[in-house]
Amino acid sequence: MAIVDRAIARFLPAVPKPVVRRISERYIAGEELEDALRVVRRVNAEGKLATIDVLGEEIANPDEARSIASAYRDAFEAIEREGLDSNVSVKLTALGLGLGYDLCRENLTEVVADAAARGNFVRIDMEDSSTTDDTLRLYRELRESGYDNVGIVLQARLKRTLDDVAALAELRPSVRLCKGIYVERAEIAFRDFEAIRSNFMLVLEALWDAGHYVGVATHDEWLVEQAKRGVTERGLGREDYEFQMLLGVRPALGDDLVREGHRVRI
Numbered sequence: 292m293a294i295v296d297r298a299i300a301r302f303l304p305a306v307p308k309p310v311v312r313r314i315s316e317r318y319i320a321g322e323e324l325e326d327a328l329r330v331v332r333r334v335n336a337e338g339k340l341a342t343i344d345v346l347g348e349e350i351a352n353p354d355e356a357r358s359i360a361s362a363y364r365d366a367f368e369a370i371e372r373e374g375l376d377s378n379v380s381v382k383l384t385a386l387g388l389g390l391g392y393d394l395c396r397e398n399l400t401e402v403v404a405d406a407a408a409r410g411n412f413v414r415i416d417m418e419d420s421s422t423t424d425d426t427l428r429l430y431r432e433l434r435e436s437g438y439d440n441v442g443i444v445l446q447a448r449l450k451r452t453l454d455d456v457a458a459l460a461e462l463r464p465s466v467r468l469c470k471g472i473y474v475e476r477a478e479i480a481f482r483d484f485e486a487i488r489s490n491f492m493l494v495l496e497a498l499w500d501a502g503h504y505v506g507v508a509t510h511d512e513w514l515v516e517q518a519k520r521g522v523t524e525r526g527l528g529r530e531d532y533e534f535q536m537l538l539g540v541r542p543a544l545g546d547d548l549v550r551e552g553h554r555v556r557i
């Protein structure tokens with residue numbers, strides 16, 4: 292499999308591998324930065340914001356993790372040069388979390404510092420539950436060392452998430468809320484479709500109650516409708532939240548949201 296196929300296979304563990312190659316073309320802008328920039332230009336022209344995620348191969352040594360960090364520097368440089376409306380998302384395993392916490396912190400700090408210098412923003416993707424504690428700890432360390440241009444992802448699938456919202460409250464985090472793509476053990480995760488939906492809404496309301504910025508990341512029309520209702524009921528302004536979708540998934544739903552005046556990030 293090509294690098295992009297292996298990368299998406301890790302991100303979509305429940306999808307059979309033969310299907311991965313066919314579908315990955317829809318989800319992934321391409322192998323080069325220029326491919327990503329072409330897609331970001333198109334997305335921006337459609338009135339949508341973007342986030343660029345550099346998907347690496349399995350990281351086997353510190354140099355590979357450093358080269359991913361450096362790919363983000365190239366992305367920031369190009370975003371600034373072209374005046375694109377895009378931030379980035381990072382996977383901590385791609386920055387070396389599997390090799391060591393300190394190596395990952397070093398790479399992540401470099402990416403976030405570079406973003407800060409350019410007035411850009413870094414969203415830390417959430418991976419499987421074996422990484423949740425380290426991810427939240429790294430996020431907290433960055434915030435406590437003065438970086439505000441960094442956000443986190445929380446997964447409605449995990450039973451711990453409402454507690455995480457409470458624990459993070461004093462940091463006033465910018466949160467992407469998603470269902471969570473990784474299949475997790477029943478002791479720690481909701482398995483039932485309706486239970487995940489219902490926890491998504493509980494977490495969303497808790498985040499909004501606490502006054503946090505939320506990226507509502509879903510293609511589930513029912514959740515989109517509930518979120519839109521929440522926006523209206525709370526009188527949230529256009530700058531107070533955003534919807535987020537994956538490249539190539541339900542584009543018409545994103546177009547509808549843009550027409551209705553919501554911010555949408557791909």
Ligand SMILES: Cc1cc2nc3c(=O)[nH]c(=O)nc-3n(C[C@H](O)[C@H](O)[C@H](O)COP(=O)(O)OP(=O)(O)OC[C@H]3O[C@@H](n4cnc5c(N)ncnc54)[C@H](O)[C@@H]3O)c2cc1C
Nearest residue numbers: 416417444469470471472473508509510511535536537540
């Ligand atoms: C912007 C964004 C960022 C994300 N970041 C993370 C992250 O950091 N960590 C994480 O664990 N998960 C992440 N996810 C994935 C997320 O957790 C869900 O697994 C995924 O979005 C599917 O759930 P859903 O809410 O869209 O609802 P679903 O009920 O799964 O989907 C609703 C409908 O959308 C369509 N659809 C959804 N997904 C796909 C697909 N892949 N291909 C084709 N059609 C599809 C289908 O028509 C489906 O019926 C992210 C999702 C988005 C949109």
